[in-house]
Amino acid sequence: MEHQRDRDDLDTVLGKALAVLRAFGPADSVLPLAELVRRTGLAKGTAHRVAGDLVHHRLLDRTEHGYRLSGGLFELGLRAAAERTLVELAMPFLQDLYERTHETVHLGVRQGGEVLYLTKIGGHRQARTPSRTGGRMPVHCTAIGKVLLAHADEEELTAVLSGPLERRTPRTVVAPGLLRRQLAKAVEAGVAYEYEESTQGLLCVAAPVLEPDGRTAVAAISVTGPVGRFRPEPHANTVRSAAAALGAVMAGRSRG
Amino acid sequence: MEHQRDRDDLDTVLGKALAVLRAFGPADSVLPLAELVRRTGLAKGTAHRVAGDLVHHRLLDRTEHGYRLSGGLFELGLRAAAERTLVELAMPFLQDLYERTHETVHLGVRQGGEVLYLTKIGGHRQARTPSRTGGRMPVHCTAIGKVLLAHADEEELTAVLSGPLERRTPRTVVAPGLLRRQLAKAVEAGVAYEYEESTQGLLCVAAPVLEPDGRTAVAAISVTGPVGRFRPEPHANTVRSAAAALGAVMAGRSRG
DNA sequence: CGACGGCGTTCCGCTCAGCGGTACGCTGTT
DNA sequence: AACAGCGTACCGCTGAGCGGAACGCCGTCG
Numbered sequence: 046m047e048h049q050r051d052r053d054d055l056d057t058v059l060g061k062a063l064a065v066l067r068a069f070g071p072a073d074s075v076l077p078l079a080e081l082v083r084r085t086g087l088a089k090g091t092a093h094r095v096a097g098d099l100v101h102h103r104l105l106d107r108t109e110h111g112y113r114l115s116g117g118l119f120e121l122g123l124r125a126a127a128e129r130t131l132v133e134l135a136m137p138f139l140q141d142l143y144e145r146t147h148e149t150v151h152l153g154v155r156q157g158g159e160v161l162y163l164t165k166i167g168g169h170r171q172a173r174t175p176s177r178t179g180g181r182m183p184v185h186c187t188a189i190g191k192v193l194l195a196h197a198d199e200e201e202l203t204a205v206l207s208g209p210l211e212r213r214t215p216r217t218v219v220a221p222g223l224l225r226r227q228l229a230k231a232v233e234a235g236v237a238y239e240y241e242e243s244t245q246g247l248l249c250v251a252a253p254v255l256e257p258d259g260r261t262a263v264a265a266i267s268v269t270g271p272v273g274r275f276r277p278e279p280h281a282n283t284v285r286s287a288a289a290a291l292g293a294v295m296a297g298r299s300r301g
Numbered sequence: 302m303e304h305q306r307d308r309d310d311l312d313t314v315l316g317k318a319l320a321v322l323r324a325f326g327p328a329d330s331v332l333p334l335a336e337l338v339r340r341t342g343l344a345k346g347t348a349h350r351v352a353g354d355l356v357h358h359r360l361l362d363r364t365e366h367g368y369r370l371s372g373g374l375f376e377l378g379l380r381a382a383a384e385r386t387l388v389e390l391a392m393p394f395l396q397d398l399y400e401r402t403h404e405t406v407h408l409g410v411r412q413g414g415e416v417l418y419l420t421k422i423g424g425h426r427q428a429r430t431p432s433r434t435g436g437r438m439p440v441h442c443t444a445i446g447k448v449l450l451a452h453a454d455e456e457e458l459t460a461v462l463s464g465p466l467e468r469r470t471p472r473t474v475v476a477p478g479l480l481r482r483q484l485a486k487a488v489e490a491g492v493a494y495e496y497e498e499s500t501q502g503l504l505c506v507a508a509p510v511l512e513p514d515g516r517t518a519v520a521a522i523s524v525t526g527p528v529g530r531f532r533p534e535p536h537a538n539t540v541r542s543a544a545a546a547l548g549a550v551m552a553g554r555s556r557g
Numbered sequence: 558c559g560a561c562g563g564c565g566t567t568c569c570g571c572t573c574a575g576c577g578g579t580a581c582g583c584t585g586t587t
Numbered sequence: 588a589a590c591a592g593c594g595t596a597c598c599g600c601t602g603a604g605c606g607g608a609a610c611g612c613c614g615t616c617g
Binding site for chain 2: 054057058059060062063066067069070071073074075098099102104106113114115116118119120121122123124125126127128129130132133136137140141143144154156161163165166167168169171177178179
Binding site for chain 1: 592593594595596597603604
């Protein structure tokens with residue numbers, strides 16, 4: 046079905062354009078035309094024209110070495126209302142967290158089986174995390190992911206648990222039963238932890254930002270630090286109350 | 302010529318799609334179809350289909366009351382390499398500034414005669430600024446704008462100075478001569494100030510992030526606070542050195 | 558209450574925008 | 588000198604996309 050959609054989408058102009066834009070992964074900065082052709086499966090001539098059109102519409106920049114997602118796209122993305130207000134409202138709380146811990150602070154949402162990081166703030170001495178603003182990570186091996194999954198409906202939960210759980214490090218939890226127990230505990234405690242499950246040397250606490258109903262989670266906040274100088278448990282309370290406060294603000298906002 | 306482009310662009314699928322996306326201003330969260338029709342000038346049927354396609358491609362969300370820019374677009378925008386690395390590298394310095402001042406901190410770039418704000422960080426008690434992440438302001442009445450304009454080439458400078466300078470507040474500098482003198486001083490001092498020129502009750506200092514050549518500015522950093530508790534001058538040094546340090550980091554990055 | 562205006566949606570036949578195979582010129586590499 | 592990979596340019600066929608028209612559904616008038 047995914048195949049199906051990919052193929053169908055390439056039959057429309059818009060589909061082709063998006064295929065080109067989405068050919069850029071979180072790590073790619075500039076891609077030559079040939080690479081775009083390879084990744085999208087478009088005909089060379091077509092890719093050339095589409096890319097040209099995208100440049101004309103300021104979604105791509107032309108550089109010496111190929112194409113690059115442009116500032117116009119960045120700006121457009123920043124107009125997305127839901128995500129932006131979330132980030133804006135969260136900022137003061139994230140600042141507080143950073144100031145107290147001086148460790149890396151994340152704000153993320155769940156998209157299916159992955160976490161999308163909306164913001165990441167940190168100082169000069171921040172831990173070397175693989176996460177990036179706009180990047181993704183699997184839900185099952187990150188604190189944010191676990192706490193969001195814990196508040197998802199049963200259906201989505203089992204979908205993730207029954208899928209394969211990729212082993213990222215020796216400590217990644219890949220046993221569905223164990224993970225399920227951890228999630229139950231996370232709901233109870235109001236926080237989830239990660240102990241080097243996505244990346245060696247990284248520890249993390251996360252708390253959910255809940256809707257007024259107290260069940261569904263719209264986002265999650267986390268603090269991440271390196272093994273050695275950082276222990277997540279002492280920050281559980283801080284993170285939890287920051288997330289709760291943000292939830293309250295958002296509830297007030299959507300009502301008023 | 303702008304007219305020309307608008308009309309031409311509506312003759313292509315991509316143009317229509319972009320017209321719809323760009324119909325969303327920084328302040329709009331959800332727009333009904335009829336409004337999209339009005340703003341884009343597309344035929345009703347066409348707008349309907351294009352919007353539908355955009356939903357299918359996850360650039361728009363369909364809601365009860367109309368369409369909304371979606372998280373997919375947000376994510377895509379965050380992939381724009383140049384802007385994102387700028388934000389990422391800047392973050393630690395912005396944090397430092399915030400921690401020292403506890404006032405609103407901005408990172409912005411210039412796009413023609415306007416400033417585009419890439420990031421805005423602040424705490425709970427931040428001044429009520431009209432700026433928003435992803436938002437724009439005229440160059441001539443903001444500290445960031447002035448310091449960026451001051452480092453632009455003569456051509457661009459005169460273009461802005463010869464255009465009409467919109468009066469935003471009683472203190473907005475609308476005299477080209479005076480503005481030019483301020484800019485000259487800003488280059489010399491390494492910072493520009495704003496005294497309630499864009500918004501009543503707001504003061505601001507900004508410093509440029511320069512290329513290794515020491516001339517062209519790629520971005521600018523500012524600290525903004527409310528008249529009364531905040532004086533910009535004492536922070537000139539801090540802002541200037543933060544911007545300089547960021548410039549150095551970026552220079553090192555692009556070389557290595 | 559009936560007429561009306563604005564809304565979102567659907568339909569359909571015409572046409573030209575877009576398609577992609579083909580070919581070319583330019584590099585570096587073998 | 589032959590080659591391989593790149594970006595670019597050309598061009599005739601065709602179906603994707605176009606937009607005018609018509610429809611059903613509300614509210615809001617007179």
